[in-house]
Amino acid sequence: MKKLLLALSILALSYPAFALEISYPASTTPIINSKSTFFIGNTDTSKPLTINNSTVNVHKSGNFAYVVNLEEGKNTFTIKSGDETKVYEIIRPAATKCSPVKSAQFVPYDEKKSAIVTSENTPLRSSAENFGINRLSHLNEGTPVNILGEYNGFYKIELSPETYAWILKNQVKISDEQFSPAKILNFSSSETPEYEIYEFELSGKVPYTLLENPFTITLYNLNNNDGFFKFSPFYNHRQFGYSTGFEGNKFVLKVRKVPNINKNHPLKNIKIAIDAGHGGKESGARCCSGILEKDLNLKISNKLSQKLANKGAKVIKIRNDDSFVSLSDRIKIANENDAMIFISIHGNALPDNLNPMEHSGTSIYYYYNQAKPLADSILNNMILSSGTNDDKVRWQSFAVVRNTNALSILIETGYLINPNDNWMLEQEDFQNKLVDGIIKGIEEFLTLY
């Protein structure tokens, strides 16, 4: 045993201790197409750190972030900490002179064409742009649509004689079959202890749109006079999640009722999905300290799950260890377990052209308006409990937040590439305060009414 220990210690001594670790850029010869980038990493605080002879401020934890400008071609950076030296050669590609892009023109068809949506969850958009803010709904596979023409990679879809929308060309297939407008055969509503359920039996699938304020669903391609049917099932009550879509030819809207909240134990029996971002082969961002985002996310998520469970919540952990879970599986797990609240935990990073020293704090993202009051309540309480900077509640089209039926949010706990944020996020005490803020925020949101 002693011999083994001796051998191990000699082995350890024979390797120099590298105090200087660079977390980003990930390689010493990267290609970065930006006017600037940054070095982030961790070093020995007792030695001065320089990049091309300029002194770099080092946080007390050893974390650092330093912005450098890039010229076109090769940029050499020599990083020195004591007698350790690392050399980076960053290539910034020369700007390509692009020929002026011909502005695409709308091409109308002489006659309407029939087509069928080819994949589940196909976005129907209000404009011919592949960007999240213009989604009107998500259509089911097999929904027939009428096409008026094409523009910018999209088909223009006729919803009613005066209403149209757009679908990416590769998400529908032109069909020779002519589709006649659908009939509403039957309508029924029912309830369960948790849901109000509205069902429209139709003679076929139809495109539809969904607006949140006020909550309105419009079914199109109908054989009535207007060619559409508008439906607003509830007016003043707060929304706690819903789902829409076709089951065969039946359009089903499921709306979660306002839950009965016990004011003394607001979290009791509330189903909350906790989604630790990334995992397995997908590490997420790398902290200044070298720690991976996926590990930090899991640690904070596990604390959150444990504390929520202690308060009586029914916690659905999307991942419990360092395993890879696809985005679609994350959504499926939350929806199948009927989560009422979905919280995805992440850490923030920045693109090359921004300065990590100028960004700090916690931000929360939502997609559906129904989740904004929850996001506001949680961020306020995280700021109060931990002193984290207010990096705002923002709208963003993240898949896990967009496709879950729950009140869904994504929390960027802090900037992993900001030396101080990174250090704070690794402190047990700070993690607990963030988690306490999240829980207080959910409790306040639930007891507001």
Ligand SMILES: [Zn+2]
């Ligand atoms: Zn992330």
